[in-house]
Amino acid sequence: MVQTPNKQLVLLKQLPEGYPVVGEHIDVRESTIDLEAPLQEGQALIKVHVISIDPFLRSSMRGNSRDEHIPPVDVDQPMYGYTLSTVIKSNIDKFQQDDIVVGITNLEEYTTISSSDPFFSVTRVRNDIKNSVLPLSYYVGVLGMPGHTAYAGLFEVGKPKKGETLFVSAAAGAVGQIVGQLGKILGLRVLGSAGSDEKIAYLKEIGFDAVFNYKTTSNISEKLTELAPKGIDVYFDNVGGETLEAVLENANRFARIVACGMISTYYSEKDIGVRNLMKIVPKHITLEGFAVFDYMHLEDQFTNEVTQWLKEEKMKYRESTTNGIDGAAQALVDAMHGKNNGKQIVHVSSPSF
Amino acid sequence: MVQTPNKQLVLLKQLPEGYPVVGEHIDVRESTIDLEAPLQEGQALIKVHVISIDPFLRSSMRGNSRDEHIPPVDVDQPMYGYTLSTVIKSNIDKFQQDDIVVGITNLEEYTTISSSDPFFSVTRVRNDIKNSVLPLSYYVGVLGMPGHTAYAGLFEVGKPKKGETLFVSAAAGAVGQIVGQLGKILGLRVLGSAGSDEKIAYLKEIGFDAVFNYKTTSNISEKLTELAPKGIDVYFDNVGGETLEAVLENANRFARIVACGMISTYYSEKDIGVRNLMKIVPKHITLEGFAVFDYMHLEDQFTNEVTQWLKEEKMKYRESTTNGIDGAAQALVDAMHGKNNGKQIVHVSSPSF
Known part of the structure; x- marks a missing residue:
């Protein structure tokens, strides 16, 4: 032995x-x-x-x-x-x-x-x-669970239409950077937030239309109003909390919020809560949680399309x-x-x- | 003059x-x-x-x-x-x-x-x-805006299927009492909450399967676990706040939350927030706000069906x-x-x- x-x-x-x-x-x-x-x-x-x-x-x-x-x-x-x-x-x-x-x-x-x-x-x-x-x-x-999550969440839950405005939080992360690039391929205006200037620079490099460092932004809601003058149609939420509240203020009627994760609540003793959820009523906003396991039937389609885009260097x-x-x-x-x-x-x- | x-x-x-x-x-x-x-x-x-x-x-x-x-x-x-x-x-x-x-x-x-x-x-x-x-x-x-709201919200947003469990808050109110009775006509198990024993008695009278007075219930989440042992599939939310948090704890996978109003937040200086919204991710819950004005095309269908049910005394x-x-x-x-x-x-x- x-x-x-x-x-x-x-x-x-x-x-x-x-x-x-x-x-x-x-x-x-x-x-x-x-x-x-x-x-x-x-x-x-x-x-x-x-x-x-x-x-x-x-x-x-x-x-x-x-x-x-x-x-x-x-x-x-x-x-x-x-x-x-x-x-x-x-x-x-x-x-x-x-x-x-x-x-x-x-x-x-x-x-x-x-x-x-x-x-x-x-x-x-x-x-x-x-x-x-x-x-x-x-x-x-990008070709595994994070990529599949980005693909299914954006296309199946977010249901974006060409010309709409997409906002992605934790945009430089494993999932977020894919969501933003898929959004650009579809013809969306893509906004992103991340937690360092280095990450922000990367997001610009991969084609995000407008980006901000949430750690150095005093008022996220005002920042979103500035960057999304036509309002937000799809929000791919990786963080929850204060950023989600800011999106509810800036969302358009019939906006879709793709709830992928709420990192801001993971490590805190107490979830402080989303305080303006009432906004979803007059704006007819849909907030939908999901996990990739509900979209395994899309695995081949996702793998084929994203592999092709990577090889063509449409995605990084x-x-x-x-x-x-x-x-x-x-x-x-x-x-x-x-x-x-x-x-x-x-x-x-x-x-x- | x-x-x-x-x-x-x-x-x-x-x-x-x-x-x-x-x-x-x-x-x-x-x-x-x-x-x-x-x-x-x-x-x-x-x-x-x-x-x-x-x-x-x-x-x-x-x-x-x-x-x-x-x-x-x-x-x-x-x-x-x-x-x-x-x-x-x-x-x-x-x-x-x-x-x-x-x-x-x-x-x-x-x-x-x-x-x-x-x-x-x-x-x-x-x-x-x-x-x-x-x-x-x-x-x-019942044949005006509140009825139309109940009808569109339950059927179009809640998408209930026979045999599922529906919970309605403010269930004795203008909209809630209609939602519950529509649920019974469809063959759902219907739970309701209201704020007085007199209202609770009325809900039993019109066919709700299980009801509770939220003002005298110390733990709404535990009460829902007791009344909905199979979990909640559709929640028609008129109140938001603590009741919504309790529903998120007790909701089944793929539950639909119909956000009609969040009365609990209307009169308070500060919305204390929904603190467990993260639940929507693993459970794949959809939370959708709506207003009746998005469903005006259903007005004739709603009017005809509900008028008939009232005349047949299937609804009160x-x-x-x-x-x-x-x-x-x-x-x-x-x-x-x-x-x-x-x-x-x-x-x-x-x-x-």
Whole structure:
């Protein structure tokens, strides 16, 4: 029995109430795995290449999370999230040795996936990636869950029409930068907000029509009135809170608000609330929450269209990459504080293809 | 020139910040009108029989109102609202002497309507009412704007399916009592809340499956969990605030929230806000505001169906009637405090037919 080192991103015993802290609430821990051990029926052993750092990881830590559709991680156990991996060996029909798989797995260097995992149906064989000219990490980003979320949320929930005004918050993030570029491809006027001048510069570079740094803007509602003189028709909401209130003031009649996330409420002890929700009545505004899992039937259409736009360079995608799983815990905390520029990725190992 | 006495419901100079007070913010004032004076082109003179007391009257007083789609009343001038009247004389093609008209007019005993009035298009000739077996007041209530609001909101915005659970707040009010009964006709399980035991008893009488007095319920969310063990699919929201928060806790995936009004926010200095709006994301809840004016194309269908249901006694409608315009100001204030049982009406004069 040969034990191979296997580092894991682990949830510690003390659950975070607000922002997690490395060493207090999460950490990367040394472990071992016997790669020669026989697999049970319905299991596959995989080697992880890329970990995607997504906001839902915070929800899985529970504590005071309000986002309860995400199963909690057991304390003292590896966290779970989106990964891109190679199959080492498999007792599951749909997976063969050397297959590339993208899906939700434990966040460790080697891991076992089981057909009884709650998210097993999300995991896909993606051997087309072996011949792709695009970066491997794109398949857990712009071509993965964040891209699919942007695509389904904007087109299916937001129902934008050419010439309308779209506003995106957290616009430089994993989802927001895609939403804005999809909006430009459709012929919308696209506004965005983000939390640093560096992010604002990036948004201009990728074609946003007007952008602002919400951290240095004293009155977001007045800023939106200035940047959207014709009002806002579609708002892709990643943050909730004060920005959502400002949008309700500036929304047009029949505006659609795509509620993708409300980050501003994730880390606070108490949600201060949206105080002008009454605006939706006279303006006939629709506010609709969604998750990508309700739009899995669009996966092929999304993959084909966005792959094409990336290859034609109609779309760009910025990532912030941490090399090695050792930095995964800090990368996660930094992303929660908005310190990363673009989609946060952890490069764990290189594939052999 | 003969001057005829003409009492008016008038907005006084001091605008209300919270609940209006008779004599301070509104009052009934003696005035006169010359009924023999020649009419201008595009004007008609009418005699008012019934005044409908609706929540939007508060919005027209401005002050701290958040419901800005309603034009403000000029201070020291008559308020406006829904009335049922007889045409005395007319210089408007669509109105003839002795026609019954239902629409939005000044709230006074005699008044002039003009084709340039902002709500002129809403006003209808309804001579069918002369032969109706139903009470005259129904035509500004269950068969008027409140009924049309209930019908369009429940069916077009709420999109209920037989067997689902519907919850209605302010359920004994002008709109709520209709929504609940429409829900029963469609085969829904119908829950309701109201603010007095007397109202609760009425809701049971008209077929609500489960009801509660929100003023004597310590935890609305727990009460809803108890009364809706399968969760809430459609919520017809007349109140907003704490009740809306409780519904978000108890809503099913893909629930629809029909935002008709948010009374709980109308009279407070500061809207305390909806603090768990994040729930709409994982549950894929849709929250949609609306006003009846977006559904005028359904007017005939609504009128025909609801008239039939009333005649067949499949629906009931409770009204609270004040006799004489002298009591109109107090009736309005009482309705805002929820003191009325059922739709509040002011009977101003009897028609001659």
